[in-house]
Amino acid sequence: MGVCYILLNVSKTKMNNMNQLKPLVENRVLDLMAEAEQRYNLNEIRFPKILFNLKGKCGGQFVSGGPKDRWDLRINMEALTKYTDHYVKETIGHEVAHLVAKAVFGARHHDYLWKRVMRDYGLAPTRCHTYDLTPARRVEKFEYKCGCLTRTHKVGKKVHNKIQMGMRYTCSKCRCKLVSLSSSAGPDGSTFARPSFMSSSTL
Numbered sequence: 001m002g003v004c005y006i007l008l009n010v011s012k013t014k015m016n017n018m019n020q021l022k023p024l025v026e027n028r029v030l031d032l033m034a035e036a037e038q039r040y041n042l043n044e045i046r047f048p049k050i051l052f053n054l055k056g057k058c059g060g061q062f063v064s065g066g067p068k069d070r071w072d073l074r075i076n077m078e079a080l081t082k083y084t085d086h087y088v089k090e091t092i093g094h095e096v097a098h099l100v101a102k103a104v105f106g107a108r109h110h111d112y113l114w115k116r117v118m119r120d121y122g123l124a125p126t127r128c129h130t131y132d133l134t135p136a137r138r139v140e141k142f143e144y145k146c147g148c149l150t151r152t153h154k155v156g157k158k159v160h161n162k163i164q165m166g167m168r169y170t171c172s173k174c175r176c177k178l179v180s181l182s183s184s185a186g187p188d189g190s191t192f193a194r195p196s197f198m199s200s201s202t203l
Contacts, residue, residue: 018052021080024088025050029073032096032121036104039120045103048073052080056136059129060091062098073099079131087131093123144169147176 033045054061054074061074073095080087097117107113115125141154144163148171155163155178163169169178 017081018077021077021084024084025075025080025092028088028092029096032093032100035121036096036100036117040100040104042104045100046071048099050075052077055134057133059087059131059133060095062095062102064099064102071099076133078133079129082133083131090123091129093121094118097121097123143181144178145181146171146178147174152181153178 029048029050033047036042037045048062049070049072051072052075054076055078056076059076059079061072063070063072063074073092079091097114101107101111101114101117104117105113110125110127118125140157142157142160144153144155145151146153151171151173153171155169159169163178163180170176171178
């Protein structure tokens, strides 16, 4: 069973730290995969790529499918570094359980089959962690309204600037022009959209 790593944009210090922590992640994944193969009478479960590029509040991710047929475990290095023992046992177990539930049962998300795998691993099937992690980069968004009574639109600065310069954007549902939810007026009396902030991971 081969191990494939993808390391993106890491400094020398982070690389040294990663080199120390990689074996812990690798051994944990190998053990969990071997246990699953024996428990569910499988010859071999496809081994994932391990990517150390996850940032923000998300502790870990299992990503599958898509045009590139992904089968990846994404590791949050901040969480791994700060909470090594718990992360290796619980979070790696959580994400590998997603992989196994998908491979064995075709399961998705945190359904009862994922919970079954978690319990088979001797882990509590909890969905969320309690790690104190740095939020992902925050992106400025601007709020606009349309003809829909209960709907607003959040657009990025690039689109916002185009609207302010006169470009017309419309709602895909009601086809009405987007109008800024103003909080202040410019020197010429024009209004500007009220800015808000969203985590880049939600865009």
